[in-house]
Amino acid sequence: MQAKVRTVAFQGIDVLPVDVQVLVAPGTIAFTVVGLPDKAVGESRERVRACFRALGLALPPQRITVNLSPADLAKEGSHYDLPIALGLLAAMGVLPRESVEGFVALGELALDGSLCRVPGVLPAAIAAQAGGRGVICPAVCGGEAAWGGFDPVHGTDRPPIIAAPSLLALINHLRGQQILPAPEALMADDRAHYPDLSEIKGQESAKRVLEIAAAGGHNLLMIGPPGSGKSMLAARLPGLLPPLEPEEALEASMVR
Numbered sequence: 001m002q003a004k005v006r007t008v009a010f011q012g013i014d015v016l017p018v019d020v021q022v023l024v025a026p027g028t029i030a031f032t033v034v035g036l037p038d039k040a041v042g043e044s045r046e047r048v049r050a051c052f053r054a055l056g057l058a059l060p061p062q063r064i065t066v067n068l069s070p071a072d073l074a075k076e077g078s079h080y081d082l083p084i085a086l087g088l089l090a091a092m093g094v095l096p097r098e099s100v101e102g103f104v105a106l107g108e109l110a111l112d113g114s115l116c117r118v119p120g121v122l123p124a125a126i127a128a129q130a131g132g133r134g135v136i137c138p139a140v141c142g143g144e145a146a147w148g149g150f151d152p153v154h155g156t157d158r159p160p161i162i163a164a165p166s167l168l169a170l171i172n173h174l175r176g177q178q179i180l181p182a183p184e185a186l187m188a189d190d191r192a193h194y195p196d197l198s199e200i201k202g203q204e205s206a207k208r209v210l211e212i213a214a215a216g217g218h219n220l221l222m223i224g225p226p227g228s229g230k231s232m233l234a235a236r237l238p239g240l241l242p243p244l245e246p247e248e249a250l251e252a253s254m255v256r
Contacts, residue, residue, distance in 0.1 A: 001023075001024050001025075001091040001092065001093065002021070002022065002023045002024075002091060003021075003022050003087045003088075003090035003091040003097050003100075004019055004020065004021050004022070004087065005019075005020045005022075005083040005084075005086045005087040005090070005100050005103075005105055006018070006019060006020070006083070006103065006104050006105070006133065007019075007020055007079070007080060007082075007083040007104060007105055007106050008104060008106060008120075008124045008127065008128075009073055009074075009075055009076070010076075010077070010120050010123070010124075013123055013254050013255055015120075015123050015124055015126075015127035016073065017104075017127075017131075018068055018069065018070070018073070018075065019068075019069040020066065020067075020068060020069075020080065020083040020084055020087050021066070021067040021068075021069055021087070022064070022065070022066050022084070022087035022088055022090070022091045023064070023065045023066075023067075023091070024060055024062050024063075024064050024088070024091045024092065025062060025063055025065070026062055026063070027062065027063035028063055029061050029062065029063065030063050030064065030065075031045045031049070031059065031064045031066075032063075032064070032065050032066065033045060033066045033068070033084070034065065034066070034067050034068070034071065035066075035067050035068030035069060035070075035071045035073075035075060036068070036071060036072065036073060036074045036075055037068060037075045037080070038074065038075060038076045038077075040076065040077055040078050041068070041075050041076070041077070041078075041080050044078065044080055044081045044084055044109075047078075047081050047108070047109045047110075047111065048081060048084055048085050048088065048109060050111040051081075051085065051109045051110070051111065051112075051113045051167055052085075052088075054111065054112050054113040055113050055167065055168055055171075057092075057094070059088070060092060064088070066084055066087065066088075068080065077118065077119075077120075078108040078116075078118060079106035079107060079108060079118040079119075079120065080106075081107060081108050081109040082105045082106060082107035082108070082109065082115065082136065082137075082138075082167075083105040083106065085109060085167060086100050086105055086136070086170075087100075089171065094171065095171060095174055095175065096174075096175075099174040099175070100136075100174065102132075102133055102134055102159070103128075103133060103134045103135065103136050103162070104124060104125075104127075104128035104133050104134070104135050104136070105135075105136040105137070106118055106120070106121065106124055106135075106136075106137055107136070107137055107138045107141075108138070109167065113166050113167045113168055114165060114166045114167075115137075115138035115139065115140075115164055115165060115166060115167065115170075116138060116140070117138055117140045117141055118137075118138065118141065121135075121137050121141040121144045121145050121148075122144050122145065122147060122148055122250070122253055122254055123148075123254045124137075124145075124148070125137070125144070125145040125146075125147070125148025125161065126147075126148040126250065126254070127148075128148070128159075129148050129159060132159060133159055134159040134160040134161060134162065135148065135159075135160075135161045135162070136161075136162045136164070136170065137161070137162070137163055137164075138163065138164065138165070139163045139164055139165040139183070141163065142161065142163025142183025142184075143183055143184060143185060143186030144186070145161050145163060145183060146161055146163075146182075146183045146184055146185035146186070147185045147250060147253070148161075148250075160182070161182065161183055162174075162180060163180065163182075163183040164180055194235070194236060194238045194239035195235050195236045195239065196236065196239060197210065197211075197236045197239065197240065199236075200229070200232065200233065200236070203229055203233065206229065206233055207233070210233060210236070210237055210240060211240060213237070214237060214240035214241055220237075222234065
């Protein structure tokens, strides 16, 4: 049996599509991951095996081959655990193969079957939604992924986002035995408080330059000897800037 699940690879803030192809076939009992995986990806075999055992599932006594395509792209990180597990479940017939089509999956498996937080969910969600695909991710990342599933310009929802606390809950949801609530886009409650420009005595020309740069969106280069006030002035520049637009906030969050 063969199955395929879509996930992503990261190069900086660029998101590249990766197909996790799983083949379960007769042959020498083995569990092989190919496609330039790093050590974290290679160790996913043990996490998947332990997670299945915690759910009362056993890997088939056959040759299991997992190919991460494109094979010439280096794969890094633990977020490949979930797509590998979903591909195995689909190849074993536990999940209908069509239930994972149209989704991008990423998440790390704990040994007890729960799903752990992974970095890069926001850029992955934005790229998935732009391609018309839904997202499957850990529940702790649901608030982050929901920002990628919301159109900030028109305020319209895009393809669905499934945020599951565990692999068992995800299996039940995909099989229609349980309904997981849709995640809500979360925003940090704490607001940054920047030093105020009025606290600076003197430096009238420099303060005027800061105001012009902030108002016009200009670049600014400060040159001067140590102690002349460059850092003091620069620390007060963010307080002059207006709140980020939704698109700008998403881009800044992706970089962070």
